[in-house]
Amino acid sequence: xxxxxxxxxxxxxxxxxxxxxxxxxxxxxxxxxxxxxxxxxxxxxxxxxxxxxxxxxxxxxxxxxxxxxxxxxxxxxxxxxxxxxxxxxxxxxxxxxxxxxxxxxxxxxxxxxxxxxxxxxxxxxxxxxxxxxxxxxxxxxxxxxxxxxxxxxxxxxxxxxxxxxxxxxxxxxxxxxxxxxxxxxxxxxxxxxxxxxxxxxxxxxxxxxxxxxxxxxxxxxxxxxxxxxxxxxxxxxxxxxxxxxxxxxxxxxxxxxxxxxxxxxxxxxxxxx
Amino acid sequence: xxxxxxxxxxxxxxxxxxxxxxxxxxxxxxxxxxxxxxxxxxxxxxxxxxxxxxxxxxxxxxxxxxxxxxxxxxxxxxxxxxxxxxxxxxxxxxxxxxxxxxxxxxxxxxxxxxxxxxxxxxxxxxxxxxxxxxxxxxxxxxxxxxxxxxxxxxxxxxxxxxxxxxxxxxxxxxxxxxxxxxxxxxxxxxxxxxxxxxxxxxxxxxxxxxxxxxxxxxxxxxxxxxxxxxxxxxxxxxxxxxxxxxxxxxxxxxxxxxxxxxxxxxxxxxxxxxxxxxxxxxxxxxxxxxxxxxxxxxxxxxxxxxxxxxxx
Numbered sequence: 256x257x258x259x260x261x262x263x264x265x266x267x268x269x270x271x272x273x274x275x276x277x278x279x280x281x282x283x284x285x286x287x288x289x290x291x292x293x294x295x296x297x298x299x300x301x302x303x304x305x306x307x308x309x310x311x312x313x314x315x316x317x318x319x320x321x322x323x324x325x326x327x328x329x330x331x332x333x334x335x336x337x338x339x340x341x342x343x344x345x346x347x348x349x350x351x352x353x354x355x356x357x358x359x360x361x362x363x364x365x366x367x368x369x370x371x372x373x374x375x376x377x378x379x380x381x382x383x384x385x386x387x388x389x390x391x392x393x394x395x396x397x398x399x400x401x402x403x404x405x406x407x408x409x410x411x412x413x414x415x416x417x418x419x420x421x422x423x424x425x426x427x428x429x430x431x432x433x434x435x436x437x438x439x440x441x442x443x444x445x446x447x448x449x450x451x452x453x454x455x456x457x458x459x460x461x462x463x464x465x466x467x468x469x470x471x472x473x474x475x476x477x478x479x480x481x482x483x484x485x486x487x488x489x490x491x492x493x494x495x496x497x498x499x500x501x502x503x504x505x506x507x508x509x510x511x512x513x514x515x516x517x518x519x520x521x522x523x524x525x526x527x528x
Numbered sequence: 529x530x531x532x533x534x535x536x537x538x539x540x541x542x543x544x545x546x547x548x549x550x551x552x553x554x555x556x557x558x559x560x561x562x563x564x565x566x567x568x569x570x571x572x573x574x575x576x577x578x579x580x581x582x583x584x585x586x587x588x589x590x591x592x593x594x595x596x597x598x599x600x601x602x603x604x605x606x607x608x609x610x611x612x613x614x615x616x617x618x619x620x621x622x623x624x625x626x627x628x629x630x631x632x633x634x635x636x637x638x639x640x641x642x643x644x645x646x647x648x649x650x651x652x653x654x655x656x657x658x659x660x661x662x663x664x665x666x667x668x669x670x671x672x673x674x675x676x677x678x679x680x681x682x683x684x685x686x687x688x689x690x691x692x693x694x695x696x697x698x699x700x701x702x703x704x705x706x707x708x709x710x711x712x713x714x715x716x717x718x719x720x721x722x723x724x725x726x727x728x729x730x731x732x733x734x735x736x737x738x739x740x741x742x743x744x745x746x747x748x749x750x751x752x753x754x755x756x757x758x759x760x761x762x763x764x765x766x767x768x769x770x771x772x773x774x775x776x777x778x779x780x781x782x783x784x785x786x787x788x789x790x791x792x793x794x795x796x797x798x799x800x801x802x803x804x805x806x807x808x809x810x811x812x813x814x815x816x817x818x819x820x821x822x823x824x825x826x827x828x829x830x831x832x833x834x835x836x837x838x839x840x
Contacts, residue, residue, distance in 0.1 A: 362545070365542065365545075365546065366545065366546055366549035366550070366553075369542075369543075369546030369549070369550070369816075369819070369820055369823070370546070370550055370553075370816050370819065371774065371775050371777070371778030371779070371815065371816070371819055373778055373779065373781070374778040374812055374815055374816070375553075377781070377796075377800075378557055378808065378812055379557070381800040381808070382557065455673070459675060462675055462677065463675075463676070463677065463781075463782050466677040466782060466785075467781065467782065467785060467797060469800070478677070481675070481677055481678060482677070484681075485677070485681040485786070488681050488684070488685050488689070489685075489689060492682075492685055495678065495681050495682075496678075496682075498678075499674075499675060499677075499678030499682075500678075502675045502678065503670075503673045503674050503675060503678065504673075506672070506673040506675070507669060507670065507672075507673035510669055510672055510673060511669065
């Protein structure tokens with residue numbers, strides 16, 4: 256498929272995400288430090304040296320949002336990466352081996368799913384006074400992998416009886432080799448779809464934690480920018496509008512791209528029937 | 529034993545396992561990370577007597593096994609223990625005070641989400657690919673992407689600050705209309721999801737044989753939709769809405785903070801900020817149990833309505 260044939264939704268979604276990644280990678284280099292305060296220039300409107308104006312401490316809003324983008328990319332990227340690998344291995348192992356291994360692993364998945372996810376994330380980050388970014392990633396990953404495990408297990412169950420897997424087994428290939436070379440590659444389509452939606456989900460949960468004051472201990476995460484902006488809503492809606500729009504754009508991008516990828520990679524879940 | 533009873537027992541057993549698993553997790557949480565909660569609650573300047581007192585209240589003077597026993601006794605007695613911050617209040621009495629506020633918010637949000645989503649999903653499914661369908665699908669995508677903690681303040685700024693039409697954080701939660709903005713904020717994401725589900729589900733059902741039969745025997749489009757398509761298509765949608773009721777008990781935390789509403793979330797955040805671990809444990813446990821119970825009821829209701837489920 257060339258770009259000209261892609262659906263508008265796909266192009267828009269991919270553009271949003273590409274813009275986000277570019278801003279996260281390059282943005283911090285082209286803006287000043289998000290922590291520099293200028294108390295002579297408090298709540299300045301957009302213009303001049305501050306394209307998006309300044310916040311209640313005279314900090315440049317654009318710099319804060321750009322640095323927040325990098326933080327969001329690091330957090331969501333790492334969380335999704337960890338969950339993808341752990342969930343795929345757990346799910347593929349359970350589905351391929353079956354029996355008591357499957358039973359045990361899936362019981363663990365059931366327990367984690369029988370619990371509102373954000374509650375667990377919240378309880379874990381609240382254990383420490385000021386969580387580091389790494390700790391937040393840990394808290395998000397602790398139940399984030401179960402979605403991937405369920406998808407991987409369902410797919411692995413289906414492929415383990417296929418001829419090429421049986422052929423590999425008959426030719427004496429070991430468990431790890433069969434799993435990594437033959438089972439996992441055939442699961443990747445639905446898992447990539449899951450990861451695309453999951454990325455947006457992680458962005459939202461991380462922003463919620465930060466909004467509640469339980470996120471990474473930096474003032475420029477999108478959720479904490481939103482929380483600060485909310486308390487100045489009566490004077491200026493800009494401080495809340497900008498980080499809120501940033502979150503919405505990334506999540507929308509993930510959903511648009513996820514929908515199109517699902518239609519291409521995962522025929523079971525087509526939305527346009 | 530009948531298939532229905534076996535199904536109910538299996539689900540009940542699953543729910544019990546989940547609640548026990550959650551209790552263990554909640555207890556383990558407190559011990560998972562090093563650091564003295566007494567320091568966090570009282571600060572460095574506290575007197576030794578105060579520290580001992582708090583240590584006793586948190587059961588930290590007991591062995592790990594003793595603490596687990598005390599926790600089990602607290603759960604067993606139904607009090608969930610005494611709060612170490614709001615002395616003289618049991619954790620359960622603190623929870624009972626705010627639980628109805630969160631429950632009414634979650635129920636209102638689910639009801640509102642269904643009221644918004646079902647008509648939109650049905651309209652979109654009638655002419656797939658039309659501009660109306662595109663509009664509904666586009667709006668619902670935006671509804672899924674918009675963060676709750678952004679939508680809430682925007683609604684407040686507009687309807688409370690600027691127009692003054694609806695009550696806001698400064699008004700008591702019992703005043704008429706106080707539920708409107710919080711419920712709408714909490715419902716948006718769910719409504720968007722359900723509208724998409726309704727559409728997809730109706731389009732799925734439209735290809736079924738029984739719909740073709742209904743059409744072939746000369747029923748009008750409205751009759752086919754009302755008598756045959758909707759009952760089949762909406763069952764999964766309403767189920768998801770029911771399951772979401774449990775999640776919304778936890779999801780309400782952000783909404784309650786935005787609107788400064790008393791509730792389980794507000795209580796949890798307060799308890800977290802003063803490290804009142806018994807209250808934290810209690811709230812987490814109560815939300816988890818509510819979630820499990822709601823899911824169990826939805827499962828059983830679904831199985832009662834759709835016999836195909838039980839055999840799977």
